[in-house]
Amino acid sequence: MRVLVTGGGSDIGFAIAKRRLAQGDDVVITASTPESLERALSRYRVEGLDAKGLVLDLAAPAQGDAALGEVLESGLQGLVLNAWTRRPPLHRFHELPQEALDADVAANLMGNVWLIRRVLPAMVSARQGRIVLVSSVSTVNGTGRYGAYILCKSALEGLMRNLAVDYGEFNVLSNTVRLGIFKTERTKKYWSRARYVERMGGVIPQGTLGEPGHVGEVLDPLLASHQYINGAVLDVTGGLPMFRLEGVLRP
Numbered sequence: 001m002r003v004l005v006t007g008g009g010s011d012i013g014f015a016i017a018k019r020r021l022a023q024g025d026d027v028v029i030t031a032s033t034p035e036s037l038e039r040a041l042s043r044y045r046v047e048g049l050d051a052k053g054l055v056l057d058l059a060a061p062a063q064g065d066a067a068l069g070e071v072l073e074s075g076l077q078g079l080v081l082n083a084w085t086r087r088p089p090l091h092r093f094h095e096l097p098q099e100a101l102d103a104d105v106a107a108n109l110m111g112n113v114w115l116i117r118r119v120l121p122a123m124v125s126a127r128q129g130r131i132v133l134v135s136s137v138s139t140v141n142g143t144g145r146y147g148a149y150i151l152c153k154s155a156l157e158g159l160m161r162n163l164a165v166d167y168g169e170f171n172v173l174s175n176t177v178r179l180g181i182f183k184t185e186r187t188k189k190y191w192s193r194a195r196y197v198e199r200m201g202g203v204i205p206q207g208t209l210g211e212p213g214h215v216g217e218v219l220d221p222l223l224a225s226h227q228y229i230n231g232a233v234l235d236v237t238g239g240l241p242m243f244r245l246e247g248v249l250r251p
């Protein structure tokens, strides 16, 4: 199967793409700029992995239409929506400047919506498609000062359920993977602090933060060509949003 993994240069995107390549899939990754695409692809080359790539900026996706069109012409059976812009500094919702909110929604919500709408016709006519949204446990626990993030992730989670209903009959199956707290470049400012790791480990039922490598295999059943999972949400959170009270009570 050919799979497009957006944000394939990120730690989580890389883990997903690496797993797909190991499963024999043809993998195309996206990056937001030519420079970050080159950085991302060199990460694959270092490990001897043969991924292809294209530039698709979620803030201006139509500019990547021609390159995406070439991928679609040769067939695309899997779409993993992993890319997400780095968040503006954390704000309570009313304090987030309107322009920052507009930019967040334009890229993360409408950029992903554009991509889904662009890919769906090819999947419908091939009668095969697997769409996986990489979402977050924040849509359930309402993480503080993540208003714009949760707004966009929740909207896409809702859309996944609609796609499951509207496109299931065409063997186009849409599911969500909700991640907990993972050690990635994005979150390094937190997990590089020993106290944060210790305290979060005390609260997370599994006792530890997630590693990107935990995510790859999780997508296997959702991307499998013969399966019956549609409109589902799979939590990959070490047990969150449930939490261990001992971790909170510990002095």
Ligand SMILES: NC(=O)c1ccc[n+]([C@@H]2O[C@H](COP(=O)([O-])OP(=O)(O)OC[C@H]3O[C@@H](n4cnc5c(N)ncnc54)[C@H](OP(=O)(O)O)[C@@H]3O)[C@@H](O)[C@H]2O)c1
Pocket (backbone or CB within 6 Å): 006, 007, 008, 009, 010, 011, 012, 013, 030, 031, 032, 033, 036, 037, 056, 057, 058, 059, 081, 082, 083, 084, 085, 086, 107, 134, 135, 136, 137, 179, 180, 181, 182, 183, 184, 185, 186, 187
């Ligand atoms: N880390 C966690 O704890 C955690 C928890 C829950 C959910 N998640 C979700 O997991 C996914 C990956 O997270 P991560 O921590 O690996 O993120 P990350 O390190 O911030 O990587 C984000 C990826 O998105 C791409 N991207 C950013 N802006 C873009 C744009 N305008 N257009 C196209 N691509 C763009 C980046 O590509 P370029 O470098 O090319 O810009 C990069 O590959 C995200 O959807 C995130 O919400 C993560």
